[in-house]
Amino acid sequence: MEKINPMDIEKRSFEIISSELNGIVLDEEKAPIVKRVIHTTADFEYVDNMYFSEGVVEKALEALKRGAAIVTDTNMAKSGINKAAAARLGCEVHCFMADEDVAKSAKEQGVTRAAVCMEKAVELQKPVVIAVGNAPTALIRLEELMKEGKIKPELIIGVPVGFVNVVESKELIINSGADAIIAKGRKGGSNVAAAIVNALLYMASPREGI
């Protein structure tokens, strides 16, 4: 067992991740994001499967510094986001999944609650970062809403996990040309969505002592 101060565990973890990249050089602005995803999953596949649209990191940081609203598709992702770091930038974190009107509307329309949540994001009427870690149906509905001109997210974090329409929903967002960070393939999750949000928050407003 390695004797280590609690405050140093994260730093040591990132050192191990860097050393195990075996000389793979990540783009400077992408590295903190990819490494934090690996830190959250212990899965080095993310070195190869992450897609970043042109200039997305810089744009995302600007949006967060201007206090964009962050909308997640699970309360689990919301729970994993560092709320103190978000608050420092004036960013609120929303998840509408447990809202009664969302459940009602989803049932009436025969769609998922996650899809309805994207419609609620439109109503925020402010710059938004959308972080999807679970439901491909959220990305599919989001792409429709973008095509209809109803929403233009500052950033889409598209990392749903799973087996049904997950790969396709991610391709849809990539092909839309939106500003997006995507984990291609089946992998992802609420934890990955939260990790990407946190990486960006820490880049936009560095934490003390880390």
Next chain:
Amino acid sequence: MEKINPMDIEKRSFEIISSELNGIVLDEEKAPIVKRVIHTTADFEYVDNMYFSEGVVEKALEALKRGAAIVTDTNMAKSGINKAAAARLGCEVHCFMADEDVAKSAKEQGVTRAAVCMEKAVELQKPVVIAVGNAPTALIRLEELMKEGKIKPELIIGVPVGFVNVVESKELIINSGADAIIAKGRKGGSNVAAAIVNALLYMASPREGI
């Protein structure tokens, strides 16, 4: 894109997982747990890395049916647990990580908050299921508390993720002979912890229509 009713996505996902196991036969009582972990991660490595102590599933189901308290080491894991399913069995879900006294005690002792959370679990004075998805220090402290005779969990779900003392903390629990479900190696996470709890809850009290 596959056209599918929202209610059927989970069922279809499990069918795909079963078909991609390529004839690997999982023990009947372990299969719903391993498959739900794969459902949550899209990572088939869990077929090989999950450890179940002798008779643990049956014992865990009995404990949950008697309303054992479930204690997690992250609010994210707590958030991912199906609270309605837990409530049907009379199981409360606790996470002490954000408690003020935990932060204070951790700072004073120079240990992680997760370690202090295990001490708070002792105070519950009732049967507990401990679900650790993040902090190896929680498992390390838990093993000490067990050796001191202060706690004997009905079940330990030991699936912290990461690079520092993670593998070792899991081996510690396996070697203790405790009733445990462990993801050996570096992988795991709050999502995996929640998935294992949910799989057990659904086995103990099946959901309608699934």
